[in-house]
Amino acid sequence: MIGQKKRQRVGSSSRISSSSSIDFPKPDGSLTETSAKPLLPSIPGGFNDPLTADVILSLQIDSDSDDSDHSSHHLHLHLHSNVLRRSKYFDALLSDRWQTNSADDDDRTFRINLKAASASMDPYLTLLQLLYSNDFSTAILTPSIALSLLPVALHLLFDECIRACIQFLEAVPWSEDEEKAILTIIPSLGHEESRELLARVSPPRNNSSEEMLHRLITASIGNHPYVASAKVKSFVAKMLKDFPSRDSVRRVFDRAFEASLKTVKESLEKYSSPDFRGDHDETEAIQRLNLHTAVYHGKDLLWLVERMIELRIGDTAVKEWSEQVSFVADLLRAFHDDVWRNIAPGLPALVLRCTARLADAVATGSVLAAREVRLKLVSVWLPVLIVCREKNVSPIPSGQKQLYQELEETFLRIISTLPMSDAELLLHHCLSFATRNVEDCPHLVSAFNTWFRRATRPPHDNENAT
Known part of the structure; x- marks a missing residue:
């Protein structure tokens, strides 16, 4: 398996249970809830469609509390391998090297366990939906949203989302807290990816x-x-x-x-x-x-x-x-x-x-x-x-x-x-x-x-x- 690096997460920390619906983040970074106990949306032939999916993704986050509601930390999503391959992380998991151990021989359904490297599922769910869409401008509306998505995109090696988050951050003003978060995540970026961000916060000369x-x-x-x-x-x-x-x-x-x-x-x-x-x-x-x-x-x-x-x-x-x-x-x-x-x-x-x-x-x-x-x-x-x-x-x-x-x-x-x-x-x-x-x-x-x-x-x- 590809090693997963722990990355500091900034942005929304709200948790979504397995019975809650999701949508693109609102401008304040939270997710829209359509009703008290709706099911996860199922788009025919798209996100979370069990009839056409060939991958069952088990998404979970760690819970340190023994009496907490474990259902709020575990979700099963029905996804499609051809879409997931946009992420280099999933592309590697779905490669021939791993198919023998990851696929069910009867229905050829791949089962993947993914542990969220953050305190919330929200950015992971948003990013998984973005795999089915190129509409990054609708999803990335504020620096806090970009900063919540960027560590997940780096975790899952979703290059298009990484570029979209960085381009947004390059172009908009930051608060002091947002700037601190950007300085924290810059070491995880490549030289070219971080160049414009560094130019904004790094003096050109020692004096x-x-x-x-x-x-x-x-x-x-x-x-x-x-x-x-x-x-x-x-x-x-x-x-x-x-x-x-x-x-x-x-x-x-x-x-x-x-x-x-x-x-x-x-x-x-x-x-x-x-x-x-x-x-x-x-x-x-x-x-x-x-x-x-x-x-x-x-x-x-x-x-x-x-x-x-x-x-x-x-x-x-x-x-x-x-x-x-x-x-x-x-x-x-x-x-x-x-x-x-x-x-x-x-x-x-x-x-x-x-x-x-x-x-x-x-x-x-x-x-x-x-x-x-x-x-x-x-x-x-x-x-x-x-x-x-x-x-x-x-x-x-x-x-x-x-x-x-x-x-x-x-x-x-x-x-x-x-x-x-x-x-x-x-x-x-x-x-x-x-x-x-x-x-x-x-x-x-x-x-x-x-x-x-x-x-x-x-x-x-x-x-x-x-």
Whole structure:
């Protein structure tokens, strides 16, 4: 006999007794019952016709319950060998090799016992009827029906039904549970049979999820042609926040941050280049373009920084920001003239906001930066803060602190985490935070008091020992 493989069955689990009639499945996957206790339909010359049948098929399913109605698990069907041969399983059973042992010599009636490899007879009865018909479209109406028939078709090697089920599943949407069932049954299919199904659920590349995430980020920070940018950013932020792999999200954000920062830096470098400086009319358009480009991508950069801090994946951004010596030099050159005020007045605020978000993440411990990174972050960006403060270039939101004052406090908190020798050098540069009224700069007073308190503390025992 041909070996029968146990296959997981999905779909309807209702049971049909030997006295119930059957029809093609309804859209919900169940079978139609025409009356309370009708006989199985007998189609003259066709399905279950005892007068013309030459095969008696005994269909049964296992029952684990001793007190259950065994009649509901056993059916005798009158079928025809020429029809059953459409199934390779039955064709093998009816071959000359098995006829001697399977046929009754008096009436030449073959007797076949078939144990259903599922918890219900419904899909087996439906498939046996389909052997008498090619009308698969009438029988396969939903994914659940296709999924209930497909394991039986594989069990009985009914190729036409297998193809019909797969073609249906390829063409229609699936629920999440149906997709799980399809993934379970795919290993039982051949390569060609499963190719389209696999293409629908399998990423084409190992990093395809990250590529999709990167495209989402790119769409959110670029000129989206269909909907407002704010709506796209809100949607993308939600998707990224809920994405299960933090490592993937971190990598795509680092990639996007690096690209946006590079664009901003290149724009400022071109603007600050001696080749493009001066009052020549022919350079004005280029100067405007460079500054506008810096502002445009600076907004993208700020959005990326805020999302990275929100997701607690800003480690790489903090480290990268602390190493922008040449970028800061270009910014300082740009801020020392007044051209930017008429062309890109929002540029200083964007740069300060990026710095403030990253510095605050370090000061609060959201990003655990090494000593060297903390030192460089303050050392590199403190001059930008001082210039902006002196020129009063940052906006003053109504009812809020000035942006540069918030950054002052954050820098002083980071300085308090550094060795006293480093803190001493940096605090000297922070003297510009002072005001005529000492009460207006309590953060600076507190920072110096902290340093002096530590400086006057008696040496620790370990220091004496050395």
